Amino acid sequence: MSSPSSAPINASIRFQAVTYRVDGTPTQATNSTGQSDGVRGAGVQGERAQGDSTQAVGGRTLVSDISLTVETGETVVLLGRSGSGKTTLLRLINRMLEPTSGEIFVEGRATTEWDAIKLRRGIGYVIQEAGLFPHFTVAENIALVPTLEKWEKPRIDARVQELLELVGLHSGDFARRYPRQLSGGQRQRVGVARALAADPQILLMDEPFGALDPVTRAELQREFGALAKRLAKTIVFVTHDLHEALLLATRIVLLEGGKIVAQGAPENFLQQKHPEVRAFASCLDTEDSVVRDGGEKA
Amino acid sequence: MNTYTFFVTHRVEIFSTTLEHVELVLIAVVIAVAVATPLGIFIVQRPALRTVVLGVASVFQTIPSLALFGFLIPIPFIGGIGKRTAVVALVVYALLPILRNTYVGLTGIDAAVLEAATAMGMTPWQVMWRVRLPLALSVILAGIRTATVITIGVATIAAAIGAGGLGTFIFRGVAMVSDAVILAGAIPAALLALLADGLLALLERRLRVS
Numbered sequence: 294m295s296s297p298s299s300a301p302i303n304a305s306i307r308f309q310a311v312t313y314r315v316d317g318t319p320t321q322a323t324n325s326t327g328q329s330d331g332v333r334g335a336g337v338q339g340e341r342a343q344g345d346s347t348q349a350v351g352g353r354t355l356v357s358d359i360s361l362t363v364e365t366g367e368t369v370v371l372l373g374r375s376g377s378g379k380t381t382l383l384r385l386i387n388r389m390l391e392p393t394s395g396e397i398f399v400e401g402r403a404t405t406e407w408d409a410i411k412l413r414r415g416i417g418y419v420i421q422e423a424g425l426f427p428h429f430t431v432a433e434n435i436a437l438v439p440t441l442e443k444w445e446k447p448r449i450d451a452r453v454q455e456l457l458e459l460v461g462l463h464s465g466d467f468a469r470r471y472p473r474q475l476s477g478g479q480r481q482r483v484g485v486a487r488a489l490a491a492d493p494q495i496l497l498m499d500e501p502f503g504a505l506d507p508v509t510r511a512e513l514q515r516e517f518g519a520l521a522k523r524l525a526k527t528i529v530f531v532t533h534d535l536h537e538a539l540l541l542a543t544r545i546v547l548l549e550g551g552k553i554v555a556q557g558a559p560e561n562f563l564q565q566k567h568p569e570v571r572a573f574a575s576c577l578d579t580e581d582s583v584v585r586d587g588g589e590k591a
Numbered sequence: 592m593n594t595y596t597f598f599v600t601h602r603v604e605i606f607s608t609t610l611e612h613v614e615l616v617l618i619a620v621v622i623a624v625a626v627a628t629p630l631g632i633f634i635v636q637r638p639a640l641r642t643v644v645l646g647v648a649s650v651f652q653t654i655p656s657l658a659l660f661g662f663l664i665p666i667p668f669i670g671g672i673g674k675r676t677a678v679v680a681l682v683v684y685a686l687l688p689i690l691r692n693t694y695v696g697l698t699g700i701d702a703a704v705l706e707a708a709t710a711m712g713m714t715p716w717q718v719m720w721r722v723r724l725p726l727a728l729s730v731i732l733a734g735i736r737t738a739t740v741i742t743i744g745v746a747t748i749a750a751a752i753g754a755g756g757l758g759t760f761i762f763r764g765v766a767m768v769s770d771a772v773i774l775a776g777a778i779p780a781a782l783l784a785l786l787a788d789g790l791l792a793l794l795e796r797r798l799r800v801s
Contacts, residue, residue, distance in 0.1 A: 387710055414712035424707030428725045428800045437711055487711070497710075 303400050304494035304527040306363040306386055311395035313381055314354045355381040356551040359395070365494075368521055368528040370538040372573065373548035379531040382548075383497050386529065387416045399495070414438055417488030417496040417526075421503045423480045425472040431457075431483050432468040438491040456486040461516065478509040485517065489524075498530045502537065514540055535573045538562075547573070597771040605760070609779045612756035615674065615749060616742045616783075619681035623738055627686045628731065631693025632719065645694065648687040656745045659683065660752045677746070677754030684745050685738035692734025696727030729799040736791035743784045747776060757783075 356378040363369045371379040384390045385397050388404045396403045399412060425434050432453045433440075439449045457463045460482040472480055481501060488496055502510045502517075518541050521528055532538055538545045539559045547555040547562075547569055555567045563574050598605065627648075634641045654662075659680045663670045669679045700723055708718045750758025760776030763769075 389706075389710060410712050410714055412712075413710055418707065418710040420703055420707060420710075422703045424701070424703035426704060426708070426722060427701075441712060441717070 302365060302494055304365045305398075305400065306495065306527065306529065307398040308359045308361040308382070308385075309396050309398065311359045311382075311385060311392045311397055312354065312357045313378075313385060313390055314352060314393040316352050354551055356385075356548075359551075359553060361546060361553060363527055363529060365527050366525050368530060368541055368543045370530045370532060370542035370545050371548060372532060372535065372538045372545055374533060377548040378551035379533075379548050380499055381551075383499055383529060383531050386495075386497060387413045387418065389413075414442060414491065415493050415495070417490075417493040419481075419484045419488045419496070419498045419501040421500045423472070423484030423501075425480055425483055425487070427472055429471075430468065431462070431470050431472070431475070434472065434483055435486045435490050437487055442491060452490060456489060459489070459520070460486045462486070476509075477505050478513060481505060481513060485520075494526060496526050496528045498528065500532055501530075503532070503534075517541065535577050594771040594774050597775060601775060605775055605779060608755065608757055608759055608776075609783070612743070612746055612758075612780065613783065615677060615681065615746050615754060615756050616739065616787075619678050619742050619746070620685055620735065620739050622678065623682045623685035623689055623742075624735060626682070627689035627734075628693050631690050631697065631731075632724075634694060635697045635723075636715075636719075641694065645687075645691060648690050651683045652687045654683075656680070656684065656748050657751060660748060664752060672753045674749075674754045676752055677749035677756075681742050681746055681749070685742050688737040688741065689731070689734040692737075693727070693731050696730030696734075697723045699730070700726050726800055729795050732791065732795045732798060736788060736795065739787045739791060740784050743780060743787060747780055 359378075359382065361369075361382075371382055373379045381390065385392055386399060386404070388407065388409045391405060396405070398404075399407065399416070404412060426437075429437075432450075435453045435456055436449045439452060444452075453468060454463070457467060462479060462482055467475075467479070467483075472483070475483065484501065488498075502513050505513065514537055521541065530538075530541060539562070542559050544556060544558055545562045546553055547567070549569045555562070555565050555570050557565060562570070563577075630644060634644050660676065663676045663680055664672065670676050697719075704722065704726070705718065708722045713721065746754075746756050747758035747761055749756050750762050757776040757780045761773050764772030764774070764776065
């Protein structure tokens with residue numbers, strides 16, 4: 294993952310004319326390609342595909358003809374309404390899904406040519422509600438990938454300590470606690486620490502702060518923004534929150550109905566004329582006016 | 592004859608019969624766990640087989656127990672009169688609760704946890720052993736508890752095909768029209784069921800996560 298040489302690290306992601314389509318047939322038949330991650334991948338993706346789609350019958354194209362390059366060190370925010378295909382794009386990157394057509398290149402190599410397990414261990418992944426293992430302590434959760442990669446114990450312990458500090462959980466006895474003993478914000482911090490544990494060059498984040506209360510969310514967004522700048526990782530961040538996109542992105546990519554409809558740097562994104570950009574911009578205006586008017590109704 | 596005096600005069604026989612009963616139940620439950628748990632893990636990974644396997648186990652469960660003992664007698668190898676036939680029948684009854692709970696426990700895990708496990712690069716095998724099974728353990732154990740209690744009850748009928756156990760007293764008591772003799776089988780059986788239920792419930796609570 295981390296190359297010691299002076300050669301520049303390639304941590305780019307490139308979508309090349311990618312389409313992903315789910316069959317209308319029962320969900321367990323979605324993935325019968327028999328690749329190495331076979332059964333379990335199919336189960337999880339079946340569940341998710343089901344949850345995402347409003348009409349499973351007859352098949353559905355979740356993303357179509359996506360071409361997009363995320364350069365090393367960029368923070369690209371995939372913005373869009375529910376069902377616009379942003380999570381699907383994310384899951385195509387770490388081969389939780391395989392494209393129906395087209396290819397995704399991670400570090401210059403097609404995902405289908407990567408060993409799925411190796412690819413995923415080299416990519417940090419943070420989801421809403423964190424998805425922490427309830428039977429693992431905070432330290433064990435953070436140590437997940439290093440443990441899978443069979444690091445030696447002292448190295449793991451040191452890394453866990455380092456990460457707890459990085460995400461602001463070093464004081465107290467957080468390491469020994471279980472996820473249920475943490476607040477939502479603390480759990481999400483652990484989720485970020487876990488994703489960073491093996492120092493991946495790429496981070497995927499799927500509405501990581503979506504389930505938090507507004508105050509905690511703002512706090513974590515600010516801190517994460519600063520952290521992201523410092524770490525210089527390639528980050529793909531999924532959200533439906535324009536505020537969040539403007540705050541964290543180096544580039545915003547707007548999706549609608551499985552297609553990219555607009556993209557740009559945060560500074561000029563809002564000037565674009567596309568109706569979906571206007572739709573997102575207008576809800577920003579409404580929110581602001583509510584704040585200006587005192588927000589009694591909020 | 593007075594129940595109390597019967598218990599006192601026959602205490603040695605009651606005790607040894609109880610042990611015989613426990614032995615029958617233990618063997619059956621251990622075999623059932625050894626069969627049903629891996630089978631449950633298997634059907635989680637082969638959803639197509641789920642309906643068939645759970646269906647067959649459910650049908651087994653509906654066969655009246657006395658009839659099942661009867662059906663098994665003429666079958667070669669597993670049948671005949673005695674303990675072996677009884678164990679086979681008891682295993683058949685114990686399968687469903689364990690199988691169903693194994694399946695439910697393994698599939699009832701928070702989707703976000705499984706998503707994270709896979710996305711962080713766990714192999715399907717690691718997801719099963721390090722995430723699904725530990726999180727399903729208390730539910731699986733609840734199935735074993737149900738199976739054990741059922742088996743303790745059903746095992747009393749095993750005496751009908753000469754397998755011994757506390758049913759011996761019950762059948763003898765029915766033949767003699769003696770409450771005392773019936774109770775000499777029924778009371779220890781009931782106590783055994785309560786004891787097993789309590790102990791396994793305790794263990795289950797220990798293993799529960801979250």
